Amino acid sequence: MSKLFFYTKNQFFNFKSDQTTAGFEFLSMSQLLSSQKINNLDVYQQYYIDISSMVGFVKANDSQLFNFEQLFNSFGENISFICDKAYEKDIKYIFRYIFDEFSDVETESDEITDEVQEIPATKSSSVKKITDLDDAELDLFFSNFDARLYGHERFKEEFKELVTSFRVFNKLGEHKILSLFLMGDSGVGKTEVARTIHKALGSQAKLAKINFGNYSSHDALNSLIGSPLGYIGSDGGELLKRVNESDVGLILIDEFEKADNAVFNYFLDVLENGKIVNSQADEYDVNGYIIVFTSNITKENFKSKISPELRSRFDYKGVFNLLTDEDKKKFVHFRVNQIIAKYREFVSADIPDRLHDVIVSEINVSQFKNMRDLNKKIKDTFVAHIKS
Ligand SMILES: Nc1ncnc2c1ncn2[C@@H]1O[C@H](COP(=O)(O)OP(=O)(O)O)[C@@H](O)[C@H]1O
Ligand SMILES: [Mg+2]
Structure with missing residues (x-):
């Protein structure tokens, strides 16, 4: 059926x-x-x-x-x-x-x-969270999530179990935030997990993303939540701004290892209390949110860099590996189809015969150790064929 x-x-x-x-x-x-x-x-x-x-x-x-x-x-x-x-x-x-x-x-x-x-002043009620979905919406969320994220089968299964448990214990008031800590080399698809959740929740707005790679470490906390009161040029911080602009219950914290201890302790509080508070004491309720932390550190450095309290707070800690060649191939098929479909819709239906098969046959997936490079190769190959 x-x-x-x-x-x-x-x-x-x-x-x-x-x-x-x-x-x-x-x-x-x-x-x-x-x-x-x-x-x-x-x-x-x-x-x-x-x-x-x-x-x-x-x-x-x-x-x-x-x-x-x-x-x-x-x-x-x-x-x-x-x-x-x-x-x-x-x-x-x-x-x-x-x-x-x-x-x-x-x-x-x-x-x-x-x-x-009109953007309502108190937005948090209109934010779509994983904890608010009914069973049919949750099914749709997972079928979308699974279709858009290639490979990582074990993660997908664990994620499903985590979400199921989170939805129950969040209602009981025992689990405020679902936190995922994803480690692994650059370009294996850690950030993609957050992008996929964002789309599967049906967001029409920007992903609420903080990238610690962009902050100089000594004032990371100030950039995040604003400088202390009275400080000249003090604002409410980037975190609250990003969360306010978003329409779904998801926050992405990229390159988390570049933050410092003050920031680690701050997030420990957020995960514990389900609230974001900035330096001006503005509060935002993030109960029911998913927070995805990504980091390029290895499993070994994870222990030396992140305190045991914070480590034990994460609901999922896992190392992401590069997709298998089989999954990379599936991704290539999907991307080529996606690009062709968009090209047809937005540019022209005049596309060389059998373009999909031609492009796929020209890409040797085993050469690519990074999904970003593979993606670029797909784009370049497509463009080369469209021009000729
Ligand atoms: N499993 C995947 N399914 C679909 N696209 C992926 C997957 N993994 C990576 N990508 C694509 O590869 C690129 C790099 O992935 P990204 O998540 O940014 O890597 P990182 O691990 O460095 O955060 C992105 O453009 C993303 O769209
Ligand atoms: Mg990334």
Whole structure:
């Protein structure tokens, strides 16, 4: 049995544009059935198939139901189904042996209301947090997260368990913040975890990110939370500013090892109390938030650099390794498809034949020890083929 997502008329184009950017391809049922498209689906591509047009068809041709039931059984994991919410009642009944789970897509509607344009003064109630999602939204969060982050299977499993436990104990008031400490070499995808959570929570705003690589260490705490009161040029600090600008319950602290002890102790407090307080005593409630800390330090240096109190506070501590060649290949397929889809949508549909296969065959993934370089290689190869 599969799951079906409903969208409303006002959501469709936003939803499509968000998901196309994320690499999904959209097909209506009729596009799928015509032109043999159905036999040429790419196993590395994620698709949304829109089944809205089937409702009227099956209602008028009862005899086709048998064929359709069989058809649905043949789809793989890379296919998701969507339908106009106007058909919800009919479709739930007609395809009662096909779909057993339903939820609504998570996209703002196209209509801009005054409410959306004005940024409310106390924003924290409108922030989407992992602890606020209902079960269907959580499923959607994880399917998005898993589809966008390549490899790291063990981490994904542990993350799921951590989130499940966090949602329970946060309600009981025993677990204020879910903290992840990700170590590993540059370019293996540590920051990508935060970007992926940010997108999977459906953010329309900037990721709340602090990079300690940008701070000179002696005044890191001042830059973070503002200088002490009365100090000339004192402000509220970057942390509160970033968190205020964001619309989801996630904070990324990059290159955490470059911070100093004062900053480490500050975060110990934040994790303990679920509150961000700056030098001017402004408070912001971050209860229910996820905080991702990333660092290039090795497992050995982790112990000498970070105090035992803080270490034991992190809910997850793990070393990230470079993706396997198999996962890198999947990533290349995905990225090439994503770039081609965007190029089609925003630039031109005039694309050389079999471009996807050509680019993929030119990239030897085992040469790349860093996802950033691999990504650059994909871009360069794409551009070279578009020019010629
Ligand atoms: N598992 C992954 N899935 C998808 N993209 C990834 C993955 N890992 C890395 N990338 C891409 O590779 C680049 C480098 O990853 P990043 O997370 O910034 O590395 P770092 O470990 O240094 O924080 C980014 O552009 C990111 O989009
Ligand atoms: Mg990084």
